[in-house]
Amino acid sequence: MKKIKDIFHKRKRPKKIPSAQSYRSSLKYKEFRQKVLKRDGHKCRKCSTKNKLTVHHIKNLSGNQGLAYDTKNGITLCRKCHDLRHHIERVKV
Ligand SMILES: [Zn+2]
């Protein structure tokens, strides 16, 4: 009887760029998010609300994967301020 576990370990997974969804569900991202939330006191850095918090990346991640888990590149914003920020950034370019 073959051990299923061994087969699983030997199989090589193709390396591909993680999608946004898998990135956000990764343990590394969760750790990064928790660190940023803790540093910012679990409140929006703009309006100080504690509701619907998201962690925003200050610098765009495209072409700079190293920034994805850098807490210096993270900022706690509520959903409202976050949306606004993206809106502004898009307009400003
Ligand atoms: Zn806010």
Ligand SMILES: [Zn+2]
């Ligand atoms: Zn954002």
